[in-house]
Amino acid sequence: MNTSTPPAHVVVVGAGLAGLRTCAALRERGYQGRISVVGAEDVGPYDRPPLSKELFSRPEPAWLHEELGQDLHDLAQEVYLGEHAVELRPGGRRHRLSLASGAELNADAVVLACGSLPLNPWPGASALHTAADAVGLRARLAATGQHLLIIGAGWIGAEVAGVAAAAGGRVTVVEAAAQPLSRQLPAELGERTRPWYAEAGVELRTGTSVATVRSDGVELGDGERIGADVVLAAVGVVPATGWLAGAVPLGARGHVLTDANGRTKVPGVWAVGDCAWREDPLFGQVPGGHWSAALHDPDRLGAAMLGLDVPEQRPAPFIYSTQLGHHLSVFGRVHGDLIIREYGERPMAQTGPWTALVTEGPKLVGAVIADMPRDVSAARRLLGTGTLPDLDLAAAEDPAVRLRAAVLG
Numbered sequence: 001m002n003t004s005t006p007p008a009h010v011v012v013v014g015a016g017l018a019g020l021r022t023c024a025a026l027r028e029r030g031y032q033g034r035i036s037v038v039g040a041e042d043v044g045p046y047d048r049p050p051l052s053k054e055l056f057s058r059p060e061p062a063w064l065h066e067e068l069g070q071d072l073h074d075l076a077q078e079v080y081l082g083e084h085a086v087e088l089r090p091g092g093r094r095h096r097l098s099l100a101s102g103a104e105l106n107a108d109a110v111v112l113a114c115g116s117l118p119l120n121p122w123p124g125a126s127a128l129h130t131a132a133d134a135v136g137l138r139a140r141l142a143a144t145g146q147h148l149l150i151i152g153a154g155w156i157g158a159e160v161a162g163v164a165a166a167a168g169g170r171v172t173v174v175e176a177a178a179q180p181l182s183r184q185l186p187a188e189l190g191e192r193t194r195p196w197y198a199e200a201g202v203e204l205r206t207g208t209s210v211a212t213v214r215s216d217g218v219e220l221g222d223g224e225r226i227g228a229d230v231v232l233a234a235v236g237v238v239p240a241t242g243w244l245a246g247a248v249p250l251g252a253r254g255h256v257l258t259d260a261n262g263r264t265k266v267p268g269v270w271a272v273g274d275c276a277w278r279e280d281p282l283f284g285q286v287p288g289g290h291w292s293a294a295l296h297d298p299d300r301l302g303a304a305m306l307g308l309d310v311p312e313q314r315p316a317p318f319i320y321s322t323q324l325g326h327h328l329s330v331f332g333r334v335h336g337d338l339i340i341r342e343y344g345e346r347p348m349a350q351t352g353p354w355t356a357l358v359t360e361g362p363k364l365v366g367a368v369i370a371d372m373p374r375d376v377s378a379a380r381r382l383l384g385t386g387t388l389p390d391l392d393l394a395a396a397e398d399p400a401v402r403l404r405a406a407v408l409g
Helices: 017-028 049-053 131-141 155-166 187-192 194-199 291-305 373-382 393-397
Strands: 009-013 034-039 078-081 085-089 095-099 104-107 109-112 116-118 147-151 170-174 203-205 210-214 217-220 225-227 230-233 237-239 256-258 269-271 276-280 284-287 318-323 326-332 337-342 354-360 363-370
Touching: 009 017, 009 095, 009 104, 017 034, 017 291, 034 104, 049 131, 049 155, 049 318, 095 109, 109 291, 131 230, 147 155, 147 217, 155 170, 155 194, 155 318, 187 194, 194 203, 256 269, 276 291, 291 318, 326 373, 337 393, 354 393, 363 373
Parallel strands: 009 034, 009 109, 034 078, 109 269, 147 170, 147 230, 170 203, 256 276
Antiparallel strands: 085 095, 095 104, 116 237, 210 217, 217 225, 276 284, 318 326, 326 363, 337 354, 354 363
């Protein structure tokens, strides 16, 4: 056990899930010092996934004090909401954080949990990233017969397309890549979701770029115009780290680079959640954006910061998406050799249920699972033990063999 002296004052930048869980992890591990939290939004922590997955069925945010039973105001001495951090000046033992209001905070340790920002290169297009964005989009789509055009067939685009179509709206999705989920999954797996759009009554146009968003729709790269009442840009996010340039090492995409426990190369500065890119002994570099990272990684960070024993095991990186009437779960790495387990009867086998096992040699390193809860449970256990299991590859290809039964040893 490390017996280093805990910091007297911890400042957490970010009041989302990762920030809240960091405060809770420190308190749960006995930290008695001062905690200050700075959050850019003027509301308390809430869960982001329901913003798209439950756009119409959940008009109020999923408040985390209700979901997790943890409240920032019970965990931190000072909570600054609606405040933007604009500069971090690391020092040897003390760090200074400047806020847009002009206030400054001095801290012994800083945890960067500042999340991400939506990419939106089209003036006139809406975005869906915050609770306020959800309120605005829901209001604009409330009128029946509204035509929603979504730029991007990633997680958010597919999720909003499904709920909007289910609510009776006309929906068109335009994707520049050749298949859906091109940034998230291997092409073969993204292609498997294409039929889901037609099933849900959504028009999908791939290989189609948008040049301009107009008041009455969009103009495509080839000059074609598509009319729409509402245009939503859903082409991904970037880490909200532009204000950190020069203060801590950033990766090529702007993520804060950390070790397996969230520690940066700047003493006393840590990072967790969407803004971080951490090393993992099993899965290599794990980018922010994994919901599980915001939920679980703060526990390891808190232990390391306080000089306590860090848990040896951690859950595998995990993302889930409810889209177009289907459920996708993603564990671990998604790139490698693929073994496809198809459970559906042909000719519907391509649309699900199916499980794609990602392997490197005999080792299971990841899984992408469509509509197969049994395999979700098995993958979570197999990839969360602290070691990568070896598979009997022939057995793993047979959907009649349970996934856990295909593990050697």
